[in-house]
Amino acid sequence: MxxxxxxxxxxxxxxxxxxxxxxxxxxxxxxxxxxxxxxxxxxxxxxxxxxxxxxxxxxxxxxxxxxxxxxxxxxxxxxxxxxxxxxxxxxxxxxxxxxxxxxxxxxxxxxxxxxxxxxxxxxxxxxxxxxxxxxxxxxxxxxxxxxxxxxxxxxxxxxxxxxxxxxxxxxxxxxxxxxxxxxxxxxxxxxxxxxxxxxxxxxxxxxxxxxxxxSKSSLTLKIGKEAFYKQAEMTLEDAYDYTAQVMVENMMARDAEEGIGAFIDKRKAEWTGE
CATH class of the missing domain: 3.90.226.10 (2-enoyl-CoA Hydratase; Chain A, domain 1)
Structure with a gap:
């Protein structure tokens, strides 16, 4: 340009x-x-x-x-x-x-x-x-x-x-x-x-x-926003296949482990964006 x-x-x-x-x-x-x-x-x-x-x-x-x-x-x-x-x-x-x-x-x-x-x-x-x-x-x-x-x-x-x-x-x-x-x-x-x-x-x-x-995890927001727009253009079946894999990868992230642990322990999560 x-x-x-x-x-x-x-x-x-x-x-x-x-x-x-x-x-x-x-x-x-x-x-x-x-x-x-x-x-x-x-x-x-x-x-x-x-x-x-x-x-x-x-x-x-x-x-x-x-x-x-x-x-x-x-x-x-x-x-x-x-x-x-x-x-x-x-x-x-x-x-x-x-x-x-x-x-x-x-x-x-x-x-x-x-x-x-x-x-x-x-x-x-x-x-x-x-x-x-x-x-x-x-x-x-x-x-x-x-x-x-x-x-x-x-x-x-x-x-x-x-x-x-x-x-x-x-x-x-x-x-x-x-x-x-x-x-x-x-x-x-x-x-x-x-x-x-x-x-x-x-x-x-x-x-x-x-x-x-x-205040949310920057990694979680990134994953969620990208998935939101991608799945919206897919068929129902493809959208579920795609978002299921997204959630699996999200679960493997440090912030997901920290967030779930903080929820269970009733404490404030400390995000790292990883």
């Missing part, structure tokens, strides 16, 4: 990073709409990928640096449109953008650590895709979600991938075909969101979520 120079009006740091008690907080900082520009997607992809090998990071949170109105407006349509003046009418840049977006979403899914979306505001198109790609999602009661590409002649085909892996097909098609915005309550009913909380408690609750997850 080619490195793209930041535009003059792009923040020098499009992702603000904070590590606290095992939780890596990544705040998108691309005002006014946190559009998923090349620069923002590259920054998110690289920092999430780096978290995979960082032992200090046990869970990742993706949020907006300026919550309240927009979580993310999806792809940067102005950036895309500007490349229609290219000799190939933008085809190469469009391909780069969509490939990078797919790479970012897969980096989230393949990260051996849980990723939580903290949503306060509108998550639209690829912004909704970003929420759907995270393992967990918590939003405010005023947050909204949509895949409105159909309204501008550009079907949300890549957001569809993450959406259909989170919500029922009929509900996914409703969002994709109508382009209409759904509220937080509907998003939870659809399966897109785990919890809805008042805005004043959002950060506190997500932080508590992250702390609870960070």
């Amino acid at each position: 080619n490195v793209v120079e930041l535009k003059p009006d792009t923040p020098s740091d499009v992702v603000i990073e904070e590590l606290r008690e095992g939780g890596l907080r990544l705040e998108m900082n691309n005002p006014p709409a946190n559009a998923l520009s090349i620069a923002l997607m590259q920054a998110l992809r690289d920092r999430i990928a780096a978290a995979g090998d960082d032992k200090a990071v046990r869970v990742v949170v993706i949020a907006s640096a300026k919550p309240g109105k927009l979580f993310s407006a999806g792809h940067d349509l102005k950036e895309l449109t500007a490349h229609r003046a290219d000799a190939d009418k933008g085809r190469a840049f469009f391909s780069q953008t969509m490939e990078l977006c797919a790479e970012l979403m897969q980096t989230i899914v393949r990260l051996p650590k849980p990723v939580i979306a903290e949503v306060d505001g509108l998550a639209t198109a690829a912004g909704c895709q970003l929420v759907a790609s995270c393992d967990l999602a918590v939003c405010t009661d005023t947050s909204t979600f949509c895949t409105p590409g159909v309204n501008i002649g550009l079907f949300c085909s890549t957001p569809m991938v993450a959406l259909t892996r989170n919500v029922h097909r009929k509900q996914a098609m409703e969002m994709l075909l109508t382009g209409e915005t759904i509220d937080a309550s509907t998003a939870r009913e659809f399966g897109l969101i785990n919890r809805i909380v008042p805005r004043e408690y959002l950060n506190q609750i997500v932080r508590k979520y992250a702390e609870v997850i960070a």
